[in-house]
Structure formats: structure tokens, C-alpha cells
Amino acid sequence: MAPEPNNGPVTEHVLVWDIPTRIFHWTIVVLVAVSWFSADQGFMRVHLWSGLTLLALLLFRVLWGLFGSTTARFVDFLHPPRKVVAYLRGHEKVLYAGHNPAGGWMAAVMIGVLLAQALTGLFSNDGLHFTGPLALWVSEDVSTRITSLHGTIFNIILVLIWLHVVAVGFYLLVKNRNLVGAMFTGKKHSRHVPAGLNLSFTRLYIALLLLGLTCGIAAWVFFQGVP
Amino acid sequence: MSDFGLGRMSAPAYGACVALLTALGLGVAAWAHPALLHSSLQIMGLEAVPRAAASSFYAVRVAPLFETRCAGCHGDTRAKGQLRLDSFAAVMRGGKDGAVIVRGNAKASELFHRISLPPGDDKAMPPSGKAPLTADEVTVIKLWIAAGASGEGRSVKGAPKPVLEVKIPERDPAAVQKQRAPLAAFVTQLQARFPGVIAYEARDSAGLEVDASLKGTTFGDADLVALTPLKARITRADLSGTSITDASAPALAAMTSLERLRLARTKVTDKTVEAMAGLKALKSVSVVDTKVSDAALAPLRQRGVVVYGGGNGP
Numbered sequence: 001m002a003p004e005p006n007n008g009p010v011t012e013h014v015l016v017w018d019i020p021t022r023i024f025h026w027t028i029v030v031l032v033a034v035s036w037f038s039a040d041q042g043f044m045r046v047h048l049w050s051g052l053t054l055l056a057l058l059l060f061r062v063l064w065g066l067f068g069s070t071t072a073r074f075v076d077f078l079h080p081p082r083k084v085v086a087y088l089r090g091h092e093k094v095l096y097a098g099h100n101p102a103g104g105w106m107a108a109v110m111i112g113v114l115l116a117q118a119l120t121g122l123f124s125n126d127g128l129h130f131t132g133p134l135a136l137w138v139s140e141d142v143s144t145r146i147t148s149l150h151g152t153i154f155n156i157i158l159v160l161i162w163l164h165v166v167a168v169g170f171y172l173l174v175k176n177r178n179l180v181g182a183m184f185t186g187k188k189h190s191r192h193v194p195a196g197l198n199l200s201f202t203r204l205y206i207a208l209l210l211l212g213l214t215c216g217i218a219a220w221v222f223f224q225g226v227p
Numbered sequence: 228m229s230d231f232g233l234g235r236m237s238a239p240a241y242g243a244c245v246a247l248l249t250a251l252g253l254g255v256a257a258w259a260h261p262a263l264l265h266s267s268l269q270i271m272g273l274e275a276v277p278r279a280a281a282s283s284f285y286a287v288r289v290a291p292l293f294e295t296r297c298a299g300c301h302g303d304t305r306a307k308g309q310l311r312l313d314s315f316a317a318v319m320r321g322g323k324d325g326a327v328i329v330r331g332n333a334k335a336s337e338l339f340h341r342i343s344l345p346p347g348d349d350k351a352m353p354p355s356g357k358a359p360l361t362a363d364e365v366t367v368i369k370l371w372i373a374a375g376a377s378g379e380g381r382s383v384k385g386a387p388k389p390v391l392e393v394k395i396p397e398r399d400p401a402a403v404q405k406q407r408a409p410l411a412a413f414v415t416q417l418q419a420r421f422p423g424v425i426a427y428e429a430r431d432s433a434g435l436e437v438d439a440s441l442k443g444t445t446f447g448d449a450d451l452v453a454l455t456p457l458k459a460r461i462t463r464a465d466l467s468g469t470s471i472t473d474a475s476a477p478a479l480a481a482m483t484s485l486e487r488l489r490l491a492r493t494k495v496t497d498k499t500v501e502a503m504a505g506l507k508a509l510k511s512v513s514v515v516d517t518k519v520s521d522a523a524l525a526p527l528r529q530r531g532v533v534v535y536g537g538g539n540g541p
Contacts, residue, residue: 148305173236
């Protein structure tokens with residue numbers, strides 16, 4: 001599973017985000033919106049499917065953070081708190097190919113909170129006819145409490161989304177760096193990445209294997225709730 | 228898409244824009260979710276929290292209905308439609324579509340509309356799968372709303388009388404067995420020795436009744452002493468007509484759970500009655516046709532024990 005080095009010719013734009021990371025990011029955006037809408041309107045079947053898909057993708061992202069391309073790996077973008085503070089204060093003039101120290105923790109927290117939301121959803125119930133696939137694994141009282149937590153975590157997600165949008169907007173409008181574009185094309189201008197960059201990109205088939213594994217887990221979870 | 232942003236903006240200007248957008252977003256959320264707005268204002272102390280008096284019609288008749296029939300889905304752990312019905316303030320605040328109560332107008336109140344729908348309707352409340360409200364319950368809510376949905380008024384004209392609900396607690400056989408277990412072997416043994424004398428007082432109790440009256444004079448002091456292992460569990464003892472004497476006083480005094488005791492036509496005297504001073508659970512005692520005096524019975528009468536016999540029966 002060793003990643004391949006980026007030894008291509010020197011260009012003005014440099015590939016920093018691999019395809020799996022980009023597809024993951026934008027698919028999550030759509031699925032969170034679908035989950036929100038379906039819960040609000042009572043389309044619980046849709047909510048179940050979007051939740052399980054989110055679960056599969058988030059589990060994939062965790063694995064990709066361990067075995068994926070350089071910029072996708074947790075070790076690349078999770079920095080010690082001191083470094084995050086120094087970065088936010090503008091004390092360090094270092095360029096980062098992937099997430100900067102603050103953005104790295106933002107990404108990790110977002111993944112964690114979304115995962116918590118997906119997991120609590122599995123044990124939740126709507127008090128009527130719908131229960132999550134694993135709701136029968138716990139008592140009704142516990143399921144009700146987890147449902148309440150599921151609702152609370154949603155509000156946290158809204159706050160995180162807003163912070164994320166504010167941060168990205170800051171880079172776009174104040175620092176003159178288009179992070180949104182980079183997450184679409186995967187490329188940043190060479191001026192915004194460290195010199196002598198040596199990124200490695202894990203092969204796509206590895207991503208597909210990992211995704212297959214996590215989809216299998218989500219499918220297993222789904223069938224726990226099938227009578 | 229360009230690598231560079233839309234143009235440079237200063238950080239303070241950007242901060243101001245973010246603050247403005249955040250305020251705008253919160254404003255839209257408050258407009259779209261009036262219940263949320265009122266809840267926030269009340270928490271911040273900017274709006275009075277509507278309260279209902281404890282003796283009000285709402286508190287006595289309406290709130291219990293909401294608590295038992297609605298709060299499962301519209302309470303603190305779950306608030307479907309962002310509507311809570313577990314407090315007067317929450318009821319008046321409404322849900323994500325606004326107020327559910329229009330004071331003085333039941334027909335215009337969404338809450339009344341929903342509970343009046345036929346059970347098969349998708350929007351009926353409670354929803355299918357839950358027991359519908361009774362006609363009286365719907366009438367109580369309707370009349371309360373029509374009378375102004377007040378948290379103060381103590382009565383509403385024409386409201387059906389409340390039905391007293393008697394709840395019979397469910398038995399837990401396993402729990403009863405567990406309670407009986409420590410002395411079960413002794414009970415079985417003594418039941419075999421004294422057939423028809425010892426029995427559990429109820430199916431869901433570990434308490435014991437002793438009825439030796441049918442044994443007559445064949446049941447004496449030594450027999451009562453034999454029941455000592457069960458002393459803490461005996462709640463009723465009918466020893467009428469047996470041959471027990473004051474020699475049984477210590478055995479009787481040890482029956483700390485004893486509530487009812489019959490010693491009619493026995494040879495007990497004041498000594499036995501005085502020994503019962505420590506039986507705090509005692510509720511009634513019969514000493515008809517015995518030599519027990521009123522003086523010995525006085526302390527029992529003083530603490531509220533019903534006494535039969537002794538010349539001064541109840």
C-alpha cells in the first residue's frame with residue numbers, strides 16, 4: 001500500500017488533493033444536506049440511507065487518513081496545539097500543501113462529530129414507527145436518550161459548518177487564496193505550496209478496496225435492523 | 228477556477244461581514260422558528276415566561292393529559308415539530324410552524340385540529356400506533372382553549388368531570404420469589420408441621436399469616452415458639468381459642484411486622500399485652516374473653532391501635 005511519489009514536471013499548479021479526498025468532501029456536503037432535509041420533512045427512509053452512506057464514507061475517510069495520500073493522512077495535518085496557536089497568530093510563515101494546522105484540526109473535528117452523528121443515528125428512534133438499525137440493541141430509554149443526543153449533535157454540526165465556511169471565506173476574501181477551487185481541481189498554485197514538494201498519492205484501487213470494506217460494514221449495520 | 232480570491236478585503240471588514248451575516252442568519256432562524264425565538268428570549272430574561280398556577284384548570288386537568296399522552300414525542304428528550312407540551316410556557320410557545328393554541332378559539336388552534344382528526348388521518352394526534360384521546364379528553368382541551376387557554380382559571384364551564392384512574396401495579400413474580408427465598412425452606416417445613424396454619428398473606432407478598440384458631444387448644448406455647456424463624460415476616464396472627472399463655476409473650480414481642488393480632492379466649496394476661504409495646508406495626512388486637520385489663524390496653528389505644536375486648540371495645 002506504499003504511496004507513489006509525485007515526480008511530474010514543474011508546473012504553475014501542483015496537485016495536492018487526491019480524487020478520493022475531493023469526492024469524499026463534496027459527497028459529504030450533499031449527504032449532510034440530504035440528511036438534514038429528510039429528517040426535517042419526516043422522510044425517514046431517505047434519512048436512513050443518507051445516514052448509512054455517510055457512515056460508510058466517514059469510516060472510509062478515517063482509513064484513508066491512515067493509508068491514503070500524503071495530504072489526506074492525519075499525520076500530515078494534525079499538528080500540536082502550540083503550532084496551531086502560532087499559525088493562528090501569524091507567527092509562522094510556513095506554507096502547507098494540504099490543510100494548515102488550524103484547518104487540519106477543523107477537518108478532524110468535523111469528521112469526528114459527523115461520525116458521532118452517524119453512530120448515534122443508528123440507535124435512535126422517532127417514537128413512532130421508525131427505529132435506527134441498531135436501536136433494538138439497547139433499551140428504549142437508552143435509545144431515547146441517544147436520540148436526544150443525535151438532535152444536539154446536529155446543532156453542533158451547524159456551528160461547525162458555519163465556522164468552516166467563515167474560515168474558507170476568510171482565505172478567499174482576505175488572504176486571496178481559493179481553497180474551494182483547490183478542493184474541486186485538487187490543485188494549488190505553486191506559490192502557495194512549499195518548495196520542493198514531494199507528495200505521494202495512493203493508488204485509486206486501494207481507495208476502492210477501503211470503500212468496499214466500509215460499505216460492507218454499513219450494509220451489515222443495515223441488515224441488523226431488518227426483521 | 229482562479230487560485231486567487233475575489234479581491235482583497237481587510238480582516239476587520241471581513242469580520243464585520245461575518246458578524247452581520249451571522250446576525251442575519253439568526254434573525255431568519257428566529258423568524259422561521261418562532262418557538263425558538265421565544266425560547267431564547269425567555270432564557271435571556273427578555274420575555275416573561277408564561278406560568279400556570281398549580282391550582283389552575285390547566286395544571287389540574289390539561290397538563291396531566293399532555294404529560295401522559297403527548298410528552299413522549301413532545302417533551303424534553305424529543306420534540307417533534309419542535310413542539311414541546313411538557314410545560315405551560317412550551318405549550319403557549321408552539322412549534323416550528325408557530326403557535327398551536329389560539330386563545331379563545333379552539334377551531335383555529337392547530338393543536339385542537341390535530342387531536343380532532345379521525346384516527347386514520349396522517350396528521351392525527353396522537354399518531355397511529357398510539358391510543359387516541361377519549362372524547363372527554365378532547366372536550367377538556369377544547370373547552371380550555373375556548374375559555375382563553377389560561378394558566379390561572381380554576382374551572383372551565385361544561386368540562387367533563389375527571390375520571391379517577393385506578394392503577395393496579397403489575398406483579399413481579401421473580402421479585403416476590405426473591406423476597407420469599409431466605410425463609411422459603413422454613414415456611415415449607417412449618418407448613419408441613421402445622422397444616423393449614425401458615426400461609427403467605429398475598430400472591431405478591433412475602434408476609435405471612437398465622438391462623439391457629441382452628442387448632443384450638445392443641446396449639447400451645449411450644450408451637451408458637453416453633454414459629455420463631457418466621458418472626459420477622461408474620462403480619463397477622465389469629466391465635467383465638469388456642470392454649471397459649473403469657474409464656475408466648477417473648478415470641479409475640481419478636482414478631483416485629485405484626486399488624487393484626489387475635490388473642491381472644493386465650494389465657495394471656497396484662498403481661499402479654501405489655502410485651503407488645505415494641506410492636507410498632509401493630510394496628511389492631513383482640514383480647515375478647517381474656518383477663519386483660521383496660522389499664523394494660525391503654526398505651527395501645529393511645530397510639531391508635533384498635534382494641535377489641537378488655538371491657539372497652541371500639
